Amino acid sequence: MLPADYEHLTPAQAIAYQHELRKQIQIKPLDKPIQTIAGADISFNKHEETVYAGIVVFSYPELKIIGNATAISRTSFPYISGLLAFREVPALLEAWNKLESKPDLLVLDGQGIAHERRLGIATHFGLVTGATTLGCAKSRLAGIFQEPANEPMVESPLYHKGEQVGVALRSKRNCNPLFISPGNNIDIPQSVEVIKQCIRGYRMPEPTRQAHLLVNKIRIANGSAPNNQHDLFS
DNA sequence: GCGACAG
């Protein structure tokens, strides 16, 4: 099944595909140290099928931006809780294929295995590309957890069906926690360690934060003009 | 049956 064909799937078929992909998930320590990390995100105008995807690559752990790629695509697959990947992965894949060199680790805006079928967008993207991925969501989808104390970098395990699937991390005081979970080819401890290393004064880690800023820029830039995929830097 | 529900 190719991501380009997701739009033809019914919700029931999408769920069946998730059960299929689940068999390939690999939660394990990283094979090699991280030297480059990237963040990916999507932006779009409500009620419109055009989606703006972007990926920003950084050196690690310095976190200096060393590249990016964007793609303006379309989706007809609606947002359905639990099936987010079928709506956003196709466009993200287009941006991913444009990257000069792939990062050692990709952070996606959403869940990894902290999903009812262990197939959050980060895990899904990792299995489709073979990349090492991690999910960093702004809110909980599945699982139970205790509220982390109101102190920076305090974490609390996130459990689903008696199994730990990630952690709730308070990245900043007085801010709601982030929900971190492995996507594929990485484990929970390393996923949390990397995200902590990417927090630079904001609630969101730099990879995802910068990707979010980038996709919003290209969306606004294309709001009035048709094809202007250039000059979206400064 | 009721409430929850990534972006």
Place this chain on the structure above:
DNA sequence: ATCTTGTCGC
């Protein structure tokens, strides 16, 4: 996710 100004709290 996006639409939007001011405003409460640290």
